[in-house]
Every structure is written in structure tokens, then in C-alpha cells.
Amino acid sequence: MKLKFFRPGQVTLKQQNNTQQNEQDETEKSKLIQYISDRSDRYGDKLLEFMDLYGLYNLQSATVSQLYDYIASHMQCGQQEQDQIK
Numbered sequence: 001m002k003l004k005f006f007r008p009g010q011v012t013l014k015q016q017n018n019t020q021q022n023e024q025d026e027t028e029k030s031k032l033i034q035y036i037s038d039r040s041d042r043y044g045d046k047l048l049e050f051m052d053l054y055g056l057y058n059l060q061s062a063t064v065s066q067l068y069d070y071i072a073s074h075m076q077c078g079q080q081e082q083d084q085i086k
Contacts, residue, residue, distance in 0.1 A: 025064055032067040033059055039075060049074070 033047070040046035047059065050070045056062055 029062065029064050029067060032064065032071065033062070036067070036071065036075070046075070 036046050036050060037044065050062070050067075051057075051059065053070065053074075054062065054066050
């Protein structure tokens with residue numbers, strides 16, 4: 001999976017009730033959470049900041065669009081780092 005460059009608030013996703021799509025979303029969500037986690041300190045400062053920003057009690061309730069929006073607005077990374085998410 002390649003991380004696309006998005007500006008904050010630019011992300012919109014289509015909702016589908018397909019179970020295969022839901023599984024893909026969960027996989028994508030896991031990879032995005034791992035991406036943020038890899039750039040956090042050992043206490044998960046970036047993940048906690050993400051949860052505080054969106055008022056979440058756990059990462060399971062996060063949406064893919066929230067994760068993309070957070071990465072776009074709070075994680076300053078070069079294009080090479082963005083392409084490394086697979």
C-alpha cells in the first residue's frame with residue numbers, strides 16, 4: 001500500500017457494506033496505525049495525540065479517513081517515507 005499525499009480535511013471515502021471491503025479497510029487501518037506507531041516514542045505519544053484530537057477512547061473506533069487526515073496534517077514526512085508504507 002502506498003500512502004497518498006493528502007491535505008488536511010481533503011480525505012473522503014466511499015462507504016460499502018461489502019465484507020471484503022471491510023476487511024481491506026481493517027488491514028489498511030492497521031497499517032496506518034502501525035505507521036503512526038513507528039513514528040511515536042516508546043509511550044505512543046503520536047497515537048495518544050491522535051486519539052485526543054478525534055476524541056477516541058480506543059484505536060479500534062478510528063476511521064481510515066481520520067488516520068489519513070492526521071498523517072497529512074501532523075506528520076511531516078518526505079515522499080520517500082510515504083512510499084515505504086506497504
